[in-house]
Amino acid sequence: MAIKEYKTIKEVVGPLMLVQNTKNVKYDELVEVRLKNGEKRIGKVLEASKDGALVQLFESAQGLKIDDAKAVFLGHGIEINLSPDMLGRVFDGMGRPADGKGEVIKEVTQNINGEPINPYARDYPSEFIQTGISAIDGLNTLVRGQKLPIFSGSGLPHSKLAAQIARQAQVLGTADKFAVVFAAIGITFEESNFFIEDFKRSGALERTVMFVNLANDPAIERIATPRMAMTVAEYLAFELDMHVLVIMTDITNYAEALREVSAARKEVPGRRGYPGYMYTDLASIYERAGRIRGKKGSITQIPILTMPEDDKTHPIPDLTGYITEGQIILSRELNLRGITPPIDVLPSLSRLKDKGIGEGRTREDHADTMNQLFSSYARGKEAKELSTILGESALSDVDKVYAKLATAFEEKYINQGFDHNRSITETLEIGWELLRMLPASELKRVSDKNIKKYY
Numbered sequence: 178m179a180i181k182e183y184k185t186i187k188e189v190v191g192p193l194m195l196v197q198n199t200k201n202v203k204y205d206e207l208v209e210v211r212l213k214n215g216e217k218r219i220g221k222v223l224e225a226s227k228d229g230a231l232v233q234l235f236e237s238a239q240g241l242k243i244d245d246a247k248a249v250f251l252g253h254g255i256e257i258n259l260s261p262d263m264l265g266r267v268f269d270g271m272g273r274p275a276d277g278k279g280e281v282i283k284e285v286t287q288n289i290n291g292e293p294i295n296p297y298a299r300d301y302p303s304e305f306i307q308t309g310i311s312a313i314d315g316l317n318t319l320v321r322g323q324k325l326p327i328f329s330g331s332g333l334p335h336s337k338l339a340a341q342i343a344r345q346a347q348v349l350g351t352a353d354k355f356a357v358v359f360a361a362i363g364i365t366f367e368e369s370n371f372f373i374e375d376f377k378r379s380g381a382l383e384r385t386v387m388f389v390n391l392a393n394d395p396a397i398e399r400i401a402t403p404r405m406a407m408t409v410a411e412y413l414a415f416e417l418d419m420h421v422l423v424i425m426t427d428i429t430n431y432a433e434a435l436r437e438v439s440a441a442r443k444e445v446p447g448r449r450g451y452p453g454y455m456y457t458d459l460a461s462i463y464e465r466a467g468r469i470r471g472k473k474g475s476i477t478q479i480p481i482l483t484m485p486e487d488d489k490t491h492p493i494p495d496l497t498g499y500i501t502e503g504q505i506i507l508s509r510e511l512n513l514r515g516i517t518p519p520i521d522v523l524p525s526l527s528r529l530k531d532k533g534i535g536e537g538r539t540r541e542d543h544a545d546t547m548n549q550l551f552s553s554y555a556r557g558k559e560a561k562e563l564s565t566i567l568g569e570s571a572l573s574d575v576d577k578v579y580a581k582l583a584t585a586f587e588e589k590y591i592n593q594g595f596d597h598n599r600s601i602t603e604t605l606e607i608g609w610e611l612l613r614m615l616p617a618s619e620l621k622r623v624s625d626k627n628i629k630k631y632y
Contacts, residue, residue, distance in 0.1 A: 206251065236395055257408055268386070307349050314604050317503065321348060321477055342479060361402075362430045542605065
């Protein structure tokens with residue numbers, strides 16, 4: 178498409194700029210605002226009508242004189258240059274190099290607003306991904322091609338958990354290449370420093386592409402960051418046949434930016450002031466993950482979001498839960514007791530966990546121990562609550578054993594620190610160690626064959 182120049186900028190209000198008498202301008206098209214002193218500012222088309230265009234600027238409009246500025250419409254949306262050399266690199270939220278190593282020599286240029294995967298072409302997720310974290314691997318298994326969000330609260334250590342998964346994750350039993358695309362959305366400088374230093378220290382940066390959008394960057398940039406990450410992930414997975422794990426933190430900052438832009442456009446707000454199209458917008462990011470029939474690569478996605486006021490019914494976690502396949506929930510209570518990572522396994526859920534476990538994938542006793550540990554831990558927690566109200570004497574002998582098991586389960590199974598990488602065999606062994614606290618007659622969810630072999 179041809180580049181079009183206009184000197185008809187009518188007004189600038191906040192981040193919005195109105196350009197008159199435009200022709201054939203498209204929604205989402207990139208715009209360069211060129212000032213007389215040679216300075217350039219970037220924006221994109223928010224609305225286009227027959228005789229004008231509303232442009233959203235990516236940076237502040239300070240010092241922008243509309244008399245001598247011209248708007249140049251570039252004829253394409255936001256694009257990113259892709260290349261295998263992106264691995265090991267750090268970029269800002271708009272895909273510009275942020276590690277001082279210069280531009281990437283591109284092999285292909287892609288528009289960042291890609292397409293969700295066609296449901297008919299989707300392949301069913303079935304291979305186990307080992308994160309090295311027992312509470313996920315043993316009880317809420319992550320499967321290749323799955324979307325499994327982590328629901329956290331402000332002040333909980335989700336950043337450390339994200340870094341741990343990025344460092345440790347691997348697909349077992351395959352020599353295929355594994356890569357991590359890490360998108361940090363609206364985080365502080367300290368957090369960004371923590372991630373970069375952690376990845377460098379552990380050597381994980383070599384297989385990682387990082388996008389860092391800081392809290393003081395423009396809100397509109399925040400809307401581009403997760404799409405940049407997904408575009409790179411699609412290139413690595415479906416062009417270079419890699420298994421890609423995409424970690425995005427924090428989706429709440431993304432949704433806030435969406436609300437800010439929506440308010441600037443004076444749109445009718447939906448629930449809690451968020452735009453009514455937030456569900457569709459989140460789906461356009463989440464649904465780009467998965468596996469495609471006939472392609473070797475895959476995209477697995479872990480979006481992380483902090484629930485405002487720890488409220489699961491808040492629009493952001495609520496809508497995310499509808500689109501994704503389960504959720505991992507962090508618990509404030511476990512965190513206060515010093516249990517790390519503080520994963521609350523009972524309300525957590527991986528809807529595809531039974532597809533990635535069992536003989537040939539993990540071990541034949543995995544499903545049995547998972548079900549038995551869930552039910553025993555739930556019963557143990559009930560027994561502990563009962564003893565708090567009625568005193569320990571109100572518990573039967575079996576209930577006392579369950580209460581002990583619940584405590585041991587939190588301290589040995591969930592609690593492993595942020596630096597310990599457990600193999601799935603190690604996780605299953607700890608599970609059996611806990612189940613041996615119960616008499617064999619109580620293991621009602623484990624087959625006789627597995628009891629004989631492992632108990």
